[in-house]
Amino acid sequence: MPPNDKFAPIRKGLLEFLILKIVATGKVYVADILSRLSDTEFATQEGTLYPLLSKMRRDGLLDYEWQESDVGPPRKYYELTPRGRGQLAELTDYWKRLNATIAQLGR
Amino acid sequence: MQRVISINLNGNAYQIDEAGCDALRDYLDEADRALAGNPDRREIVADLEQAIADKCQAFLGPHKSVVTADEVAQIIKEMGPIETPAGAAAEDEAGSRDTGTRDAAPRPRRLYRIPDGAMIGGVCNGLGAYFGVDATLVRFGFVITALLTKGAAVLGYVVAMFVIPEARTAEQRADAGGAPFNAREVIERAKQQAAEGSRTWRREWRRQQRHWRRYGWAPSPASPYGSMPALLTLLPLFGLVHLALFVTLCAMIVSLVNTGGILDWRLPDTVPLWAGVLILLVGYQIVVSPIRAAHHWAARPQAGPAVQWLAFWNAICWLLGLAFVLWIASNHVPEIREFVQRVPSIARDFGFAMRDFFAREAEQR
Numbered sequence: 001m002p003p004n005d006k007f008a009p010i011r012k013g014l015l016e017f018l019i020l021k022i023v024a025t026g027k028v029y030v031a032d033i034l035s036r037l038s039d040t041e042f043a044t045q046e047g048t049l050y051p052l053l054s055k056m057r058r059d060g061l062l063d064y065e066w067q068e069s070d071v072g073p074p075r076k077y078y079e080l081t082p083r084g085r086g087q088l089a090e091l092t093d094y095w096k097r098l099n100a101t102i103a104q105l106g107r
Numbered sequence: 108m109q110r111v112i113s114i115n116l117n118g119n120a121y122q123i124d125e126a127g128c129d130a131l132r133d134y135l136d137e138a139d140r141a142l143a144g145n146p147d148r149r150e151i152v153a154d155l156e157q158a159i160a161d162k163c164q165a166f167l168g169p170h171k172s173v174v175t176a177d178e179v180a181q182i183i184k185e186m187g188p189i190e191t192p193a194g195a196a197a198e199d200e201a202g203s204r205d206t207g208t209r210d211a212a213p214r215p216r217r218l219y220r221i222p223d224g225a226m227i228g229g230v231c232n233g234l235g236a237y238f239g240v241d242a243t244l245v246r247f248g249f250v251i252t253a254l255l256t257k258g259a260a261v262l263g264y265v266v267a268m269f270v271i272p273e274a275r276t277a278e279q280r281a282d283a284g285g286a287p288f289n290a291r292e293v294i295e296r297a298k299q300q301a302a303e304g305s306r307t308w309r310r311e312w313r314r315q316q317r318h319w320r321r322y323g324w325a326p327s328p329a330s331p332y333g334s335m336p337a338l339l340t341l342l343p344l345f346g347l348v349h350l351a352l353f354v355t356l357c358a359m360i361v362s363l364v365n366t367g368g369i370l371d372w373r374l375p376d377t378v379p380l381w382a383g384v385l386i387l388l389v390g391y392q393i394v395v396s397p398i399r400a401a402h403h404w405a406a407r408p409q410a411g412p413a414v415q416w417l418a419f420w421n422a423i424c425w426l427l428g429l430a431f432v433l434w435i436a437s438n439h440v441p442e443i444r445e446f447v448q449r450v451p452s453i454a455r456d457f458g459f460a461m462r463d464f465f466a467r468e469a470e471q472r
Contacts, residue, residue, distance in 0.1 A: 047155070047189045
């Protein structure tokens with residue numbers, strides 16, 4: 001098993017955290033999110049992203065609004081709700097603690 | 108030569124060859140299946156269709172108006188399989204439980220107000236669902252508590268009406284009742300409670316027997332009534348005054364509710380009935396508080412087990428007597444029956460008035 005695959009569940013679990021981070025940078029639409037992730041370890045496809053975004057919206061972490069685009073039909077632009085920002089802060093904090101623990105254990 | 112089929116993707120028309128069309132339909136059907144039970148299924152499928160439409164657009168140009176099967180295969184590969192996140196899957200289970208599956212894991216029980224079949228605000232209904240007791244029993248208990256606390260429990264009810272959220276969705280109603288309900292579970296739970304109950308009862312019984320063996324039937328040496336003769340005259344006096352005031356309060360409330368006034372005095376038209384009742388209750392508390400304080404002070408040094416038993420039996424007799432009097436009164440005295448019939452609507456008026464008040468407050472903020 002390549003080391004890459006051992007972390008597959010972790011990458012999957014982190015996806016929500018990363019989406020919160022990306023959406024926190026401002027109003028984004030799905031293609032933005034996909035292109036930001038595409039060159040990373042976390043490259044994601046629409047088939048995964050849309051259900052996840054809808055779940056996060058139902059959890060009250062983010063919301064969208066329709067905006068006209070110059071090319072093609074109107075697009076959904078996502079942004080964080082206050083609750084989403086709270087969750088992002090918590091997760092960032094937790095991620096830092098995890099990193100510190102990992103760094104410490106090896107010594 | 109390939110046949111071309113015109114399809115509609117989220118409101119956009121595209122021409123795709125036959126094989127490509129089949130592949131696309133399979134993909135979308137699969138997505139539909141994977142999202143079964145997801146409350147946002149339609150929306151997600153529409154989003155997916157839109158994404159596919161955008162990708163189709165990229166393959167089309169001024170001299171190319173048909174998307175080929177190979178291109179569709181590439182699009183589907185780019186889209187990737189439909190993966191439902193873990194949290195959504197759990198909600199799917201809850202959704203399917205409503206439609207009949209009974210083996211879903213028990214969900215935590217939450218306290219909600221249940222408006223279906225509620226008398227006033229659904230608080231007793233919700234409490235009954237929460238503790239697994241019939242709502243009528245809870246209401247009966249509440250009325251007794253309200254009488255014993257001389258109205259304080261009514262204020263508690265009002266607070267609960269605002270604090271406890273209302274169960275609006277089917278899911279919330281399921282949560283209000285907790286774990287899925289079936290006959291076997293009820294029997295199991297009843298057995299468990301009976302076993303626990305008899306254990307505690309046996310323990311109490313053994314303790315009482317030890318006490319009797321040691322002291323006999325004579326009151327324990329620290330008996331307060333023997334040591335402080337002054338109390339013998341004081342306590343009943345307090346009790347009598349207290350009782351007289353309480354009966355007066357009841358008579359005043361009944362009169363106010365039934366006739367809109369007390370003796371010759373009439374409630375002004377600008378003051379709603381519930382406010383009148385509330386003023387009476389508060390006034391009663393104020394008048395009675397010095398008596399109650401004196402009572403507590405007089406009974407303070409007596410905390411022996413004998414007094415506790417006495418108080419316990421006293422309370423039981425009081426409750427039974429009260430229930431009996433209420434039953435007789437509500438069945439045979441027309442004024443009381445009229446009163447009982449009017450109470451829910453007054454309480455409801457009060458609830459609405461409070462709600463409107465808080466809504467206005469929230470608007471102004």
